[in-house]
Amino acid sequence: MDNIAVKVDDLTVAYNYKPVLWDIDLEIPEGVLMAIVGPNGAGKSTLIKAILGILKPIAGSVTIYGNPYDKQRKLVAYVPQKGSVDWDFPTTALDVVMMGTYGSLGWIKRPKQKEKKAALEALEKVGMLAFKNRQISQLSGGQQQRIFLARALAQNASIYFMDEPFQGVDATTEIAIINILKELRKAGKTVIVVHHDLQTVPEYFDWVTFLNVKKIATGPVKDIFNDNNLTKTYGINYKVSIQK
Amino acid sequence: MNSAQIEIQLIASLVAIACAIPGTFLVLRKMAMISDAISHSILPGIVIGFFITQDLNSPLLIVLAALTGIITVVLVEYIQKTGLVKEDTAIGLVFPAMFSIGVIMIAKNANDIHLDVDAVLLGELAFAPFDRLEISGVDVGPKSLWIIGSILLVTITLLLAFFKELKVSTFDKGLAASLGFSPAIIHYGLMSVSSVTTVGAFDAVGAILVVALMIAPAATAYLLTTDLKKMLGLAIGFGALSAISGYWFAHWLDASIAGSITTMLGLLFLIVYLFAPSKGVIAVMYREKQQRTEVSLLTFLLHLKNHTEKRERHVNHLQEHINWQKVRAKTVLDLALKNNMITISNDIVSLTKKGNTFTSKAIDYIITNEDTQIEDMKEDFFLFRG
Ligand SMILES: Nc1ncnc2c1ncn2[C@@H]1O[C@H](COP(=O)(O)OP(=O)(O)O)[C@@H](O)[C@H]1O
Ligand SMILES: [Mg+2]
Numbered sequence: 001m002d003n004i005a006v007k008v009d010d011l012t013v014a015y016n017y018k019p020v021l022w023d024i025d026l027e028i029p030e031g032v033l034m035a036i037v038g039p040n041g042a043g044k045s046t047l048i049k050a051i052l053g054i055l056k057p058i059a060g061s062v063t064i065y066g067n068p069y070d071k072q073r074k075l076v077a078y079v080p081q082k083g084s085v086d087w088d089f090p091t092t093a094l095d096v097v098m099m100g101t102y103g104s105l106g107w108i109k110r111p112k113q114k115e116k117k118a119a120l121e122a123l124e125k126v127g128m129l130a131f132k133n134r135q136i137s138q139l140s141g142g143q144q145q146r147i148f149l150a151r152a153l154a155q156n157a158s159i160y161f162m163d164e165p166f167q168g169v170d171a172t173t174e175i176a177i178i179n180i181l182k183e184l185r186k187a188g189k190t191v192i193v194v195h196h197d198l199q200t201v202p203e204y205f206d207w208v209t210f211l212n213v214k215k216i217a218t219g220p221v222k223d224i225f226n227d228n229n230l231t232k233t234y235g236i237n238y239k240v241s242i243q244k
Numbered sequence: 245m246n247s248a249q250i251e252i253q254l255i256a257s258l259v260a261i262a263c264a265i266p267g268t269f270l271v272l273r274k275m276a277m278i279s280d281a282i283s284h285s286i287l288p289g290i291v292i293g294f295f296i297t298q299d300l301n302s303p304l305l306i307v308l309a310a311l312t313g314i315i316t317v318v319l320v321e322y323i324q325k326t327g328l329v330k331e332d333t334a335i336g337l338v339f340p341a342m343f344s345i346g347v348i349m350i351a352k353n354a355n356d357i358h359l360d361v362d363a364v365l366l367g368e369l370a371f372a373p374f375d376r377l378e379i380s381g382v383d384v385g386p387k388s389l390w391i392i393g394s395i396l397l398v399t400i401t402l403l404l405a406f407f408k409e410l411k412v413s414t415f416d417k418g419l420a421a422s423l424g425f426s427p428a429i430i431h432y433g434l435m436s437v438s439s440v441t442t443v444g445a446f447d448a449v450g451a452i453l454v455v456a457l458m459i460a461p462a463a464t465a466y467l468l469t470t471d472l473k474k475m476l477g478l479a480i481g482f483g484a485l486s487a488i489s490g491y492w493f494a495h496w497l498d499a500s501i502a503g504s505i506t507t508m509l510g511l512l513f514l515i516v517y518l519f520a521p522s523k524g525v526i527a528v529m530y531r532e533k534q535q536r537t538e539v540s541l542l543t544f545l546l547h548l549k550n551h552t553e554k555r556e557r558h559v560n561h562l563q564e565h566i567n568w569q570k571v572r573a574k575t576v577l578d579l580a581l582k583n584n585m586i587t588i589s590n591d592i593v594s595l596t597k598k599g600n601t602f603t604s605k606a607i608d609y610i611i612t613n614e615d616t617q618i619e620d621m622k623e624d625f626f627l628f629r630g
Contacts, residue, residue, distance in 0.1 A: 016327045073424050086274075
């Protein structure tokens with residue numbers, strides 16, 4: 001196998017001492033476009049947050065290209081769930097995208113022309129340049145999601161973690177987003193997406209991880225995306241017609 | 245104006261500005277209640293500090309009291325983390341407990357210290373100019389002016405240095421953490437500034453006004469702008485404006501300065517709340533009325549589009565057919581005419597070409613609910629704005 005981009009060992013994460021992720025082992029190869037699937041409350045968001053050091057696990061470790069996350073921050077971009085922020089916050093689309101460049105700046109230093117240029121380019125890529133000065137609450141759900149994607153692009157990372165980027169977006173936006181993700185993969189980047197629509201998994205992704213408190217399975221979509229794993233993950237008899 | 249009057253206004257304005265800066269972030273973080281908690285729970289810190297220093301304006305007292313503020317925040321978070329109660333409940337549990345400890349300490353030692361609860365709650369700005377700071381025998385001004393001035397200077401320095409960090413961690417805690425800006429450090433930094441400011445200000449303006457000065461200017465500014473820097477600027481301006489106008493209001497009424505400033509803050513908020521251009525109550529009501537008219541207009545246009553019979557399109561019959569009250573029918577008719585969407589000949593209404601295209605587009609939008617389609621419509625018509 002090629003390079004391992006993300007490696008998770010024996011990861012256990014708890015809220016108030018109640019574990020919501022048990023003993024997760026996971027290897028994500030470089031250059032895959034991977035879906036994380038599982039029912040609501042399965043711990044998908046928690047897994048991403050633990051990998052990114054936002055939550056402290058009670059056991060286990062995470063490495064990004066062999067080193068702890070703290071050392072590899074600049075290689076990683078993150079798109080949180082859209083609902084996790086207050087869209088009434090007084091700021092513009094461009095400003096939100098600029099936030100993606102803050103990581104490379106570090107503490108105290110302010111964004112300059114270079115960062116602004118990166119943000120404008122990212123806005124252009126997601127087709128939102130015309131909205132750069134729009135207050136973020138004046139954007140539709142799909143546009144807000146594009147802004148979040150642009151912010152991740154502005155980070156210019158190697159690994160992208162996206163928490164439900166298709167939530168509440170229309171079909172056009174969904175296609176636009178998936179095309180950008182596929183382009184990232186083509187450029188050799190690793191993209192990890194929490195995804196809900198099981199029907200589109202084979203069409204969009206080449207790698208998949210089934211998660212429900214424990215890891216059920218991980219691997220190439222063509223090998224492991226089957227009724228057996230779906231049933232194990234969702235607990236009910238699952239039948240999806242997979243177009244190969 | 246005599247020098248004492250100028251000094252009082254200066255102190256009040258600096259306090260207001262020093263409060264407005266952390267206040268803006270507290271409001272955006274939906275943590276208004278925590279400033280209430282801090283302002284009340286620093287009381288025991290102030291009393292203990294006073295035992296030790298015997299000086300209400302000593303820097304040590306400020307540090308000790310601010311520490312009590314931080315302890316309050318930590319306690320609130322600890323109780324909340326147990327998952328048994330929500331944040332507001334945790335705040336409600338902690339600060340009355342802290343405050344009452346302070347009250348008991350004052351009562352128990354009433355003979356030794358001249359600190360009374362009234363003064364703590366309401367402050368006494370009028371007396372502030374009497375407590376002077378002397379450096380090697382030279383009077384350099386009121387002590388509270390120097391204290392709040394220093395606090396303000398530190399606050400502004402921190403704001404300029406960490407504006408970007410404050411912004412990103414306030415907007416998106418998860419992103420801030422993933423970028424390496426520890427939200428915990430920023431959170432406790434903000435709590436420390438809030439605590440120190442509260443202690444520095446309370447002597448002059450009292451615990452209640454401190455809360456008002458932190459929250460009201462920021463809440464007022466929030467209604468007026470969609471830009472964080474402007475919001476900070478407006479909050480600072482509103483704070484200072486209330487401080488000065490409040491002073492003169494008190495002067496005129498011969499009333500408490502702190503009370504008058506609070507009244508001004510409330511008044512200012514009320515005015516903005518009613519009249520703010522886009523978020524104000526009146527603007528919202530106006531917009532809703534407009535939208536109702538616009539929906540009626542669309543219904544009317546659709547009716548014209550669907551009915552070719554003359555009978556259905558006669559001006560006098562519109563009412564019966566679309567079931568409107570007279571007034572609204574007239575408004576809608578005028579609106580459609582003004583926008584060249586209809587023509588009327590021999591009392592028969594017909595759609596123009598423009599009206600026809602508009603109706604199809606609007607219906608398309610309503611059915612598909614796709615934003616891309618209305619982007620250009622927003623320009624040439626007002627139906628979907630806002
Ligand atoms: N901040 C929190 N405090 C306590 N429990 C939480 C918190 N966030 C999530 N949980 C719980 O952890 C579990 C996993 O949540 P999450 O990772 O958000 O699931 P998913 O993203 O798969 O829907 C759920 O049972 C949820 O209720
Ligand atoms: Mg989730």
